[in-house]
Amino acid sequence: MDFYHRAGLILDALDNKKGSVKGLCMAEANKGRKVGEGARFLKVVIECLKYRPHIQHLLAATKLLAQEPTLFVPPSSTASVTNALKSGSAASANKALKTPKKHVKAAPTPDSLATVMLHDLLFAKRGLTLPKEHKVRKKLEKYKSALEKENEREKRRRKVGTNEGLQIPLPDKVASSLEGIGKGKKRAHDVDRFAEEGGSEGIIGEIRWMRVNTLRWSVEAAVEWFEKGGWEMFEEVEEMLAAAQSKPKVFALDAHIEPLLALPAAVSLPTISAYQDGRLLAQDKASCMPAWVLLTPALADAEDRAAARAAGEIGPDEDLPKRGKGLRVLDATAAPGNKTTMAAALIAGDEINGKVTACERDQGRFKVLKDMLKRADAKNVQPMNVDFLSLKPDDPKLKNVTHLLVDPSCSGSGIPSRLDHLIPSAPEAEQLARIKALSNFQMAIVSHALRFSGAVRVVYSTCSIWEQEDERVVMRVLAKKEFRDMGWRLAPRDEVMPTWERRGRVAACGGDETIADSVVRCLPEDGTNGFFVACFVKDENAPPIEAPAGADEAAPAVDDEAIDVDALAVEVEEGEAPAAPAAAAAAASAKSAPAQLKKGGKQGRKAKSGATMAARNAKSEVLGRAPAPPAAQVAAAAAAVVAKEADAAPKEGGAGSGPKKLSKKQLYLAKKEEMKRKKEAAATSGADE
Numbered sequence: 001m002d003f004y005h006r007a008g009l010i011l012d013a014l015d016n017k018k019g020s021v022k023g024l025c026m027a028e029a030n031k032g033r034k035v036g037e038g039a040r041f042l043k044v045v046i047e048c049l050k051y052r053p054h055i056q057h058l059l060a061a062t063k064l065l066a067q068e069p070t071l072f073v074p075p076s077s078t079a080s081v082t083n084a085l086k087s088g089s090a091a092s093a094n095k096a097l098k099t100p101k102k103h104v105k106a107a108p109t110p111d112s113l114a115t116v117m118l119h120d121l122l123f124a125k126r127g128l129t130l131p132k133e134h135k136v137r138k139k140l141e142k143y144k145s146a147l148e149k150e151n152e153r154e155k156r157r158r159k160v161g162t163n164e165g166l167q168i169p170l171p172d173k174v175a176s177s178l179e180g181i182g183k184g185k186k187r188a189h190d191v192d193r194f195a196e197e198g199g200s201e202g203i204i205g206e207i208r209w210m211r212v213n214t215l216r217w218s219v220e221a222a223v224e225w226f227e228k229g230g231w232e233m234f235e236e237v238e239e240m241l242a243a244a245q246s247k248p249k250v251f252a253l254d255a256h257i258e259p260l261l262a263l264p265a266a267v268s269l270p271t272i273s274a275y276q277d278g279r280l281l282a283q284d285k286a287s288c289m290p291a292w293v294l295l296t297p298a299l300a301d302a303e304d305r306a307a308a309r310a311a312g313e314i315g316p317d318e319d320l321p322k323r324g325k326g327l328r329v330l331d332a333t334a335a336p337g338n339k340t341t342m343a344a345a346l347i348a349g350d351e352i353n354g355k356v357t358a359c360e361r362d363q364g365r366f367k368v369l370k371d372m373l374k375r376a377d378a379k380n381v382q383p384m385n386v387d388f389l390s391l392k393p394d395d396p397k398l399k400n401v402t403h404l405l406v407d408p409s410c411s412g413s414g415i416p417s418r419l420d421h422l423i424p425s426a427p428e429a430e431q432l433a434r435i436k437a438l439s440n441f442q443m444a445i446v447s448h449a450l451r452f453s454g455a456v457r458v459v460y461s462t463c464s465i466w467e468q469e470d471e472r473v474v475m476r477v478l479a480k481k482e483f484r485d486m487g488w489r490l491a492p493r494d495e496v497m498p499t500w501e502r503r504g505r506v507a508a509c510g511g512d513e514t515i516a517d518s519v520v521r522c523l524p525e526d527g528t529n530g531f532f533v534a535c536f537v538k539d540e541n542a543p544p545i546e547a548p549a550g551a552d553e554a555a556p557a558v559d560d561e562a563i564d565v566d567a568l569a570v571e572v573e574e575g576e577a578p579a580a581p582a583a584a585a586a587a588a589s590a591k592s593a594p595a596q597l598k599k600g601g602k603q604g605r606k607a608k609s610g611a612t613m614a615a616r617n618a619k620s621e622v623l624g625r626a627p628a629p630p631a632a633q634v635a636a637a638a639a640a641v642v643a644k645e646a647d648a649a650p651k652e653g654g655a656g657s658g659p660k661k662l663s664k665k666q667l668y669l670a671k672k673e674e675m676k677r678k679k680e681a682a683a684t685s686g687a688d689e
């Protein structure tokens, strides 16, 4: 009965807009820590939501709740007293009152509990999972034939042949992304992880994004592993998608983010052993952007240093950070840990010797974060179950924190697979009030990050498509004299995914095109979740920037200091969304999609990184391709620098000479290309003969 109560509680929480389907199922499962429970809740709750209007009809038609007022009232709960009193049953109210306090548990409403139980009674293959002698079961069985009769009547009335016809239909893509939940389990806890990640993370439209966890593996090893397993690699995601029509085992390297691979969405995660053991992680491309943007300059510097060391220009240990003196990242809002583990992977290793401090306020989600750290083998992360806002930005222990990730709770309006259409939406005014409250909360979190004494780079991101949570938060920051006086400004486009075409909305930036161009937007038509990324950089030596025109106008007239963040605590869980106000949603998706997946959208890191750009050019070279147009435009300046550097470099043989040392990946690609050429040559000569 406990499972039914808890599933009923999830339905109640959904009715009260306390979170997303997935978020609430996982939160409830985390309370019990029973392996596989998250997936079980998710499956049952989704099924109940699909049947809910029909079950409501059955309850009304059979008058079940009125005839059995205490049947769905759990005895040992305070709520049971209220519910029992409401139902008019003195006996059950008395019983509830006598229950000792220590056993008091939250109780689902009779309506939600009845929905879950009727679902199992009528529609689940296994039927009700209660012992045959259980009182509730015995009573419900008495109503079964009346309920089934009404069910058949309803099928005839609605002209549907099967029970499935009585459900609220799910869009194909959403339905297929949920199909694998609970199936193909190798180890029982994989089922929960799959439920957590499989529904939304990593799978967008036709693509399943997988990040190579470089804490456990390398991109080269991953490529080799896939190819050995009979998978064909494609240079471009679009080509891979075209090939996927006829071949299931295809993959591509992402054009913008190095450790990212694209696979066809139809690929089943539980069948990929490298996913099972944490060498591959399911993570949407957009969700990889914040850590990438935060750390690319540091990575480029590290590559420069490594190249100089390899060339003998600096000593083997020179410029290496001393023990404990590496880069310090703070992830302000970390669970479930996608961005934390990515940041940890990017800065691991001697050259950067980086560490991440990961804050998570929510206890249940903190457990999820710790699981993820274990799975990713992220030993360079210190997780803290703490409210980020309670940390002192001038705490001497945190003075080495230079880079911060700020990915606060948001409306989640950018996530297409959230099943929002299964839940009745709140009135528009209520939705707008919630978005405004979220925007204030986000402003409070990002403001707190900017106050950290050592901070020089702060990336702000949301999986929302609403301007109030995106550009307008940025505009509020830029409007604040306090931050401008500290030297904060927006990082320019060439540091923030320069070759990603979809940028911020100009109107939301008070008409300032430079600001809009400095930030990144993503939409599902780009092959990602809806997402937003902005990067603030501090330059204490440069004169403070001016407040941008329109900044005050764009800023809601709410003082971010006066927010009761705790009051929002439940409302702002990850991925929780008010349904999109229709007009805004339509406007967002009507915007034409840039060709993000097209050839050559290569992400240039910092232009000054000759080594990094050289790596990219070399990759194009070994594959026998000229850089394709969009990348070429943006990378032209950087490529020129590289070409100049290459020209200026002493020729082979001299000290520190020769072409830049090829990275493992370049070597791998070169080797591969050579083999391909040999094969082709052999084939051609054979044909010639």
Ligand SMILES: C[S@@+](CC[C@H](N)C(=O)[O-])C[C@H]1O[C@@H](n2cnc3c(N)ncnc32)[C@H](O)[C@@H]1O
Pocket (backbone or CB within 6 Å): 287, 332, 333, 334, 335, 336, 337, 338, 339, 340, 359, 360, 361, 362, 365, 386, 387, 388, 389, 407, 408, 409, 410, 572, 573, 574, 575
């Ligand atoms: C959008 S999620 C973060 C997702 C995460 N960055 C990732 O990529 O996996 C926001 C998280 O912030 C947490 N959170 C919200 N307010 C917080 C606060 N004041 N301090 C610490 N964590 C907070 C929420 O509990 C939630 O887990």
